[in-house]
Amino acid sequence: MLDLTEIVRNTERVRAALLRRGEQDPPLDRIVELDTERRRLIAGADTDRATRNTVSKRIGDEKRKPSPEEIAEMRQTNDRIKAAEQSLDSIQQEIHGLLMPLPNLPLADVPDGHDESGNVVVRTYGEKTGIPGGQAHWDLAPALGILDMEAGASISGARFYVMKGKGARLSRALASWMLDTHSNEFGYTEIEPPLLVRGETMTGSGNLPKFKDNLYRDDESDLWLVPTAEVALNGLHQGKIIEADTLPLKYVAQTPCFRKEHTAAGRDVRGIKRVHQFEKVEMFRYVEPEGSEEALEEMLEQARTLCERLGLAHRVLKLCAGDIGFQSAKTFDIEVWAPGSGEWLEVSSISTCVEFQARRNNTRYRPAHGEQVRMPHTLNGSGLAIPRVWIAVIENGQQPDGSVVIPEVLRPYTGFDRIDPPIKA
């Protein structure tokens, strides 16, 4: 959520920033107008309440019954207060309704651009690998007996998959290795959060109300399935004041992610690049505003390190203003090279949301004992998305004889160093 005060005071600056994101005509003037009315109503109601408090206190102090005149006067005052409260309530609801769909403002150094074509490749690491004539994972993996798309479809429908044998094991190994690296080496606290969350939690992260079409929901219990662990990790401190000396908080979680992907119908239909349910390891931080840029760079480096250790060629993209996510102020993507599919696969998206999520969530922190509370910055980043890394690992590891070699770092987790094709009878 954007800061109402900021909108009122710097309307044009906010408008310009929103325009960079492609928000053509945000209702800023209406918001300012409503805010003026809001202040007027609060001032009036507060004055009436002050009167009521004074009169009641006097009656109490004097230990007597109120006079008929006082009662009549207070009834009138109370009616006025009630009327003001009702108007105020509807105005605040309207402001809230206008504010919630507005995306975060891009930071100054975020490049201009309308869509993904405006993204900037910051740097490419490693050489593109892969054998000549290597297969894409949707051919290779089923042939190895480690992936069954038909079974996924028959159990649950399109865009669901089943991993089998060493494929399932590879997926689990990737997740465990990543979690261990984050916990043991990078200093994150591992979290196992609920996967079903309340609507408020989903709103706090920015997924509601605007993106409900992409979310699964259970009507009966009014709970939503998380599209990323970010939602739950962001909710960890909602409505709370984080006490002094506890920032930065660094969390990591591995969860399934549930996404309807209606909006992407027709895109990436082959294989497991875009599916309704996938595993992802997610980093999340609460930091003081001053350290937020540095934290973002650090998270980028950590996610990148994972790609490097897997021996995957990868590149870092700085997303343009038109392509960053709703809640993001600045985002880097990491893409790994998948030689069989012949494309760069996004395996990580690392963003700072500055105060945007903290404000929606009412999460604050106290810099030091006795000091004024402030809003922390929240940052999130995949570290990493499992199926796409899985794709890159097998496509990069495939050998001329049809087998797949497993990266060194994963072997303690997989318990095997290669995946051989099944022996034909």
Add this chain to the structure above:
RNA sequence: GGAGAGGUGGCUGAGUGGUUGAAAGCGCCAGUCUCGAAAACUGGUAUACCGGUUUCCGGUAUCGGGGGUUCGAAUCCCCCCCUCUCCGCCA
């Protein structure tokens, strides 16, 4: 799912209609004392919003959430949520 108990400030915990934003203790901050520290003592210590002569002052709201009764509600009434205990069920 059945029965009961309970939700008060950073924490523990008083408070059943009128100087209660809220006792007391703990914690924390500052000062005194000390070579320094501890102890002791003294004082301070919530959040949000509105207004203003804007490092401060005034006002309003907040005792799980919402509604009601009343001149006045942490305190009385109604609804909801959550936690705990016992029973049942269950990975």
